[in-house]
């Protein structure tokens with residue numbers, strides 16, 4: 001029986017263990033987690049979601065405090081058009097986060113950054129241009145464009161000296177999205193170096209409709225993408241993502257022609273993952289019925305999360321003066337509208353209100369109060385030991401990585417019991 005280690009992901013003349021750890025914002029896929037993947041010969045993602053806040057926490061910078069102070073006068077105004085990102089500061093935060101990660105890199109693997117394009121930041125094009133170019137300038141090995149892929153993003157980096165050297169990839173959930181991307185970018189003469197095909201069982205935002213994600217299957221979409229690329233004579237590595245829970249699952253995609261797999265959920269309960277330990281225990285405890293897909297994300301995309309996520313129903317004042325990552329080009333966010341509606345119903349006060357249909361994703365992700373997760377989170381408890389106090393033993397990223405790399409079939413290697 002084959003195992004993942006019998007395969008290699010090739011970029012040019014270089015070979016990697018075909019395991020990518022997916023980007024998990026906000027700082028859930030920490031540098032430490034990504035660095036472990038690189039050390040072990042695979043590919044790790046950090047995320048640039050809310051990078052100014054991430055920088056403040058890691059490097060004692062004061063980006064968020066300064067922005068809050070600058071726009072404090074606007075906190076009670078629900079028109080957020082004035083709340084703009086300072087592009088120089090944004091680039092500075094990005095360079096710090098990525099530069100420090102790259103400086104710490106050891107081993108034969110790679111570090112990529114996940115850039116969600118749905119972070120429209122009250123100026124979609126300019127903020128994205130800044131993020132992408134600062135990432136390249138800071139020496140990132142590769143950039144994965146995700147969530148809300150807008151088809152002109154390669155062009156935003158085309159003048160960067162590293163545009164053709166760094167690995168650039170995209171996440172799609174259908175062959176159609178890939179076709180459109182390739183068509184729109186044809187004149188740049190710069191195809192993606194890899195395509196991640198993310199199916200309906202993934203964590204985070206889903207590239208499917210709220211009710212129809214159940215009708216799709218990752219194997220089928222991967223096969224369609226492979227067939228399309230073959231027909232076009234394009235040798236772009238295809239990475240399968242979403243619900244790949246065991247080494248055996250991964251092998252089934254590699255044998256079907258995928259060049260690698262992207263995995264995330266298994267790593268949410270590792271010591272290197274950025275979630276607080278209490279939240280990791282929530283992931284372990286979850287049963288299948290506790291995992292839901294809902295529409296509370298202001299991005300408009302369905303999102304998978306634990307049912308007891310504190311972010312659901314919270315009625316907090318929008319935190320755009322401090323964060324504002326989901327403000328669209330006109331300074332609006334659907335959470336602001338939902339919040340205003342409830343305040344009006346409550347006679348103009350936000351005391352005790354609950355907003356059920358949308359959530360203030362920036363604030364809640366920042367505080368690790370939006371517990372997004374993959375469909376198979378309920379199987380995490382089977383990957384470790386339950387301790388006498390009822391809690392579950394955390395894993396190391398190395399253990400999970402090697403389990404994917406070396407286990408066969410549906411086997412999951414348990415860790416050594418901690419004393």
Ligand SMILES: Cc1cc2nc3c(=O)[nH]c(=O)nc-3n(C[C@H](O)[C@H](O)[C@H](O)COP(=O)(O)O)c2cc1C
Pocket residue numbers: 021022023024025026028047049114116146147171198201202203204205241242243244262263264265266268372373374375376
């Ligand atoms: C906690 C969590 C957060 C995630 N956040 C992001 C994100 O910020 N951007 C993104 O493109 N994908 C995100 N994802 C999706 C993963 O990168 C990955 O593609 C997917 O979850 C793989 O499926 P699996 O979790 O079943 O292994 C997230 C997944 C999880 C579990």
